[in-house]
Amino acid sequence: MSQVNAQRGLSSRQETAPPTGRRQLSDMRIVQLFILPTIILLILMNIFPLIYSLFLSFTNYSVISSDPPVWVGLDNYTHILSDPDFWHNFATTGTYALLSVSLQTIVGFALAMLLRSKFAGSGIITTLVLVPMMLSPIVVAVFWRLIFNPSYGILNPILGFTDINTSPEWLGDPALALWAIVIVDVWQWSPFVMLLCLAGLSAIPEYLYEAAAIDRASVWFQFRRITLPQVMPLLLIAVLFRTIEAFKQFDLVQGLTFGGPGDATETVSVELYRLAFQGQFETGLSSALAYIVLVVIVAISNLYIRALNRLREG
Amino acid sequence: MANIELRGVEKKFGDVFAVKPLDLTIKDGEFIVLLGPSGCGKTTTLRMISGLEAVTVGQILLDGRDVTWLHPSERDIAFVFQFFALYSHMSARDNIAFPLQAAGMARHEVKERVAQVAALLRIDHILDRKPGALSGGDQQRVALAxxxxxxPAAFLMDEPLGALDAEFRETMRAEIKKLHLAQHATTVYVTHDQIEAMAMGDRIVIMSAAVVQQVGTPTEVYHNPANLFVARFIGSPGMNLVKAKVEPDGARLPGGGLAPISDRWRRALEGSGLEDGSVVLGFRPEAVQVHDGGALRAGVYADDLHGGYTMLHLELADGEIIHGRAARDAMNALGSAVRFDLDPDMMRFFNPETEMAILS
Structure with a gap:
């Protein structure tokens, strides 16, 4: 009896063994099968355009001309870096990024401090504050154009300007237009900074404040020595994201001012768009400009990441 | 340095008492331990003294000054937290300097004071590290520093050794005691570990179910527990407690043995107004004297060798187990019958109804 069982056991084991053909599909093979499609897509959509545009940036190529690309060396780069118009674009972008990111940081952090303590309705208020972040930039730009409108916009009456002749023309005045974009960007993206700060704040353990109360630290001292340093890593990440976004700012400008009036709000991205897809379709030149922007963004990001690592290692 | 006085202090969370009205005077320079099982209100009491928790009713006086409604920062007390509560983003040095910097002390003075206290706690070599890079013991040293x-006028410590390994705990216990003796600062120390309490406290406040059960020196609470709770809670194992009947010749143990009672206790028991003479007899393991001529009998249920002595588990005739301390080399086979006496001076009696000790 036991012999029969033993035999049966043996044979059933043989049956459940995988067929030799399939056994060759090793773990490594499965890993490759899963990763390969992604890698192919990445190469086609990201890596190839990246390298190809690097090549194009050294040529005089235009997508609408039938001429093949002609190698012009560093001409595109020297042209961009020696043209005051481009420097003006960079200056505009820099000013815009500085204003908008610093205001967002201040407003977002302040909002987070306000919404940090739980009170009746704080949950719903937090959700409502986050709404602007969820909107498409073009939608935001369109309705802020209505809000800014000097004839029937709601902003000027709220600010106390009732006479249409003397009230500010937010999008038409070269001195105000950049500020108008900054205001909209701050309105839309302060909630993002707030969200990250809120996460950072809620991670600060309560006992640190108890210890600080025992240690006789004033409210300001607690803020400076405990709250701020504890939130700093997350705050820096928020600032990093917002800075990168600010340097790429395109859709808000396009939706609000199209870079105008004149070239008052012409950021690098808007200029890039014009070079690449309007008029002469200067693909080579615009590729060079895009590469310059990339280098600037990578450099700035590196500064932030270094600061972040310094914070972590202390 | 300061004395601390609690007058009718109580704390309620909703309708539930965390601490029932409590009166306590802590003398200047005293090391007092609040001891009790978790949830007994000892930490709440400590936090009320610190000001981290508001009292519901009552008054707290520090050196005669009413501090009941003052912010923790205005009480001149220091608090050592169970989980250290160090500022994780600062070095050990900055952690120690924090209270001085918060007070706006001059830089060179801060440096001097930090160096002094670091030398005292022997943590000079770790001052530049962050708390995360320190061992539990060193973290607690930084918190103490x-x-x-x-x-400060007084130190409040909330289970400061609770988060440490057993090995560190022993070392830190001695260090804290030594610091206390050197500083002679009033210290209120919360723990649930009765061995710690016995080892460190000048006086122990034993709490249970939001009520103070007894306040006394370690010797008092060990030898003269005020009630059955304290008798059980203090000592490991706790006091042996058996139901007994007082008879003219002594106390009749369950299962028939008769233990002689001293005259002092006989008078006390007569005056205590117990109806039928039934009491709870309490005695520490060291009151058990095992010898062949003993008047009481029991069976050996188990024996644990504790290195220096043997702890016998003795089964009385009714099945009740008592603990008795015997010599290290005493050989008692499991199940064998032994005879023993109780030291009449070490017998204690409790009222079975009220659970309170009968006083001699």
Whole structure:
């Protein structure tokens, strides 16, 4: 009896063994099968355009001309870096990024401090504050154009300007237009900074404040020595994201001012768009400009990441 | 340095008492331990003294000054937290300097005071590290240094050794005791570990179910527990407690043995108004004297060798187990019958109804 069982056991084991053909599909093979499609897509959509545009940036190529690309060396780069118009674009972008990111940081952090303590309705208020972040930039730009409108916009009456002749023309005045974009960007993206700060704040353990109360630290001292340093890593990440976004700012400008009036709000991205897809379709030149922007963004990001690592290692 | 006085202090969370009305005077320079099982209100009491928790009713006086409604920062006390509560983003040095910097002390003075206290706790070599890179013991030393550097009127410590390994705990216990003796600062120390309490406290406040059960020196609470709770809670194992009947010749143990009672206790028991003579007899394991001529009988249920002595588990005739301390080399086979006496001076009696000790 036991012999029969033993035999049966043996044979059933043989049956459940995988067929030799399939056994060759090793773990490594499965890993490759899963990763390969992604890698192919990445190469086609990201890596190839990246390298190809690097090549194009050294040529005089235009997508609408039938001429093949002609190698012009560093001409595109020297042209961009020696043209005051481009420097003006960079200056505009820099000013815009500085204003908008610093205001967002201040407003977002302040909002987070306000919404940090739980009170009746704080949950719903937090959700409502986050709404602007969820909107498409073009939608935001369109309705802020209505809000800014000097004839029937709601902003000027709220600010106390009732006479249409003397009230500010937010999008038409070269001195105000950049500020108008900054205001909209701050309105839309302060909630993002707030969200990250809120996460950072809620991670600060309560006992640190108890210890600080025992240690006789004033409210300001607690803020400076405990709250701020504890939130700093997350705050820096928020600032990093917002800075990168600010340097790429395109859709808000396009939706609000199209870079105008004149070239008052012409950021690098808007200029890039014009070079690449309007008029002469200067693909080579615009590729060079895009590469310059990339280098600037990578450099700035590196500064932030270094600061972040310094914070972590202390 | 300061004395601390609690007058009718109580704390309610909703309708539930965390601490029932409590009166306590802590003398200047005293090391007092609040001891009790978790949830007994000892930590709440400590936090009320610190000001981290508001009292519901009552008054707290520090050196005669009413501090009941003052912010923790205005009480001149230092608090050592169970989980250290160090500022994780600062070095040990900055942690220690924090209370001095918060008070706006001059830089060179801060440096001097930090160096002093670091030398005292022997943590000079770790001052530049962050708390995350320190061992539990060193973290607690830094937390102690942060408390000491202020030279506060009183130290409040909330289970400061609870988060440490057993090995560290022993070392730190001695260090804290030594610091206390050197500083002679009033210290209120919360723990649930009765061995710690016995080892460190000048006086122990035993709490259970939001009520103070007994306040006394370690010797008092060990030898003269005020009630059955304290008798069970203090000592490991706790006091042996058996139902007994007082008879003219002595106390009749369950299962028939008769233990002689001293005259002092006989008078006390007669005056205590017990109806039928039934009491709870309490005695420490060391009151058990095992010898062949003993008047009481029991069976050996188990024996544990504790290195220096043997703890016998003795089964009385009714099945009740008592603990008795015997010599290290005493050989008692399991199940064998032994005879023993009780030291009449070490017998204690409790009222079975009220659970309170009968006083001699």
């Amino acid at each position: 942060r408390a000491l550097v202020r030279r």
